[in-house]
Amino acid sequence: MIMPTRLRKIALTVHVTSSVGWLGAVVAFLALDITAQVSNDVETVRAAYLAMGTIIWYVLIPFAIAALLTGIVQSLGTVWGFFRHYWVVFKLVLTVVATLLLVQYSPTVGDTADVAASIADPRGLPSFFLHSVGALVVLLVLTILAVFKPRGTTRYGWRKQREQQRRQDRRRKTTVPQMQQG
Amino acid sequence: MTDLRPSPTPSTTTPATAPTEDRPPRTPRWVWLFGIVVGLFLLAVGAFFVVSGDHGAEAGGGVHGAGNDPSSVERATAPDVLSPAWLRVATARPTLWPITVPVAPGAAGTLCFVVSCPDGEPLTEFTDTEAPAARTSRLFLDFQVGGQVRTADVTLEASAPARAGQDARSADREPTRCGR
Numbered sequence: 001m002i003m004p005t006r007l008r009k010i011a012l013t014v015h016v017t018s019s020v021g022w023l024g025a026v027v028a029f030l031a032l033d034i035t036a037q038v039s040n041d042v043e044t045v046r047a048a049y050l051a052m053g054t055i056i057w058y059v060l061i062p063f064a065i066a067a068l069l070t071g072i073v074q075s076l077g078t079v080w081g082f083f084r085h086y087w088v089v090f091k092l093v094l095t096v097v098a099t100l101l102l103v104q105y106s107p108t109v110g111d112t113a114d115v116a117a118s119i120a121d122p123r124g125l126p127s128f129f130l131h132s133v134g135a136l137v138v139l140l141v142l143t144i145l146a147v148f149k150p151r152g153t154t155r156y157g158w159r160k161q162r163e164q165q166r167r168q169d170r171r172r173k174t175t176v177p178q179m180q181q182g
Numbered sequence: 183m184t185d186l187r188p189s190p191t192p193s194t195t196t197p198a199t200a201p202t203e204d205r206p207p208r209t210p211r212w213v214w215l216f217g218i219v220v221g222l223f224l225l226a227v228g229a230f231f232v233v234s235g236d237h238g239a240e241a242g243g244g245v246h247g248a249g250n251d252p253s254s255v256e257r258a259t260a261p262d263v264l265s266p267a268w269l270r271v272a273t274a275r276p277t278l279w280p281i282t283v284p285v286a287p288g289a290a291g292t293l294c295f296v297v298s299c300p301d302g303e304p305l306t307e308f309t310d311t312e313a314p315a316a317r318t319s320r321l322f323l324d325f326q327v328g329g330q331v332r333t334a335d336v337t338l339e340a341s342a343p344a345r346a347g348q349d350a351r352s353a354d355r356e357p358t359r360c361g362r
Contacts, residue, residue: 097227155206
């Protein structure tokens with residue numbers, strides 16, 4: 001199921017865009033979280049919490065799910081596969097874990113944003129610093145893995161590679177003599 | 183112009199691709215190191231969930247309800263006219279539950295429920311007007327979490343509003359609402 005080049009590039013563009021968008025949204029979220037904790041101005045803190053509530057539902061979760069799905073499409077539709085290269089395996093595991101944690105944690109952020117909207121003084125509401133920094137680190141690691149693609153094939157990948165190579169060799173051996181005859 | 187480049191057709195004697203070794207490749211060292219780091223990360227995440235779950239179960243229940251059981255009420259302010267009040271309920275994870283169901287003033291009917299807003303800020307005080315001698319009052323707060331109504335019981339000292347929450351102040355208050 002290898003995708004044709006143009007389709008593959010379109011899918012890759014969507015994947016890179018959503019993944020980098022996720023990273024950017026986490027940085028924005030972190031900035032808002034620090035603002036909410038550091039600022040003394042009630043309305044600034046309230047605005048920061050409200051913005052965090054919006055970002056998590058309308059930016060972070062869509063981008064995370066899009067990144068995961070387009071990543072799966074990339075694995076299915078290219079020679080990289082799911083379990084052939086260690087870096088792909090790590091990316092898949094980390095992305096799934098990060099997405100699950102995000103989805104699991106977002107109601108907390110949404111509830112806190114609702115509370116911040118309604119109470120008189122939202123200062124002192126809980127911080128999401130640990131989660132934001134954790135997400136940032138994981139996403140940076142994922143980006144580095146994607147760019148460097150460190151060597152290392154799994155046993156499964158090695159077997160698949162050998163099968164493919166044998167098939168190619170066989171095809172060459174049969175086609176070359178035919179060309180010489182013609 | 184002669185093309186000096188080698189012929190693109192591979193010769194039949196030497197295969198174009200190098201023969202692969204029959205043994206599977208060694209696992210690179212970075213995979214082990216990275217695997218350990220990722221494994222530790224996953225363990226830490228798992229441990230966090232296990233520990234926070236245990237904490238919620240240990241901390242004795244003041245709130246009755248199924249699911250993610252809030253175990254104790256840390257702070258309670260009553261809802262007022264201007265802005266809904268909120269409860270900090272100790273759960274597996276620190277969560278703020280907004281109260282969407284109005285507070286039912288004391289089950290015994292002796293508890294009066296006073297809300298005042300001197301400068302636009304909701305301030306809340308619970309006073310036991312009919313039994314001023316009683317120093318402690320029991321509150322039953324109904325609140326809704328994820329569509330499910332739960333009841334939290336809170337013990338407050340009637341004449342010590344500071345215990346009711348950080349917002350409670352000793353400013354003059356004007357009663358705006360009273361329970362039965």
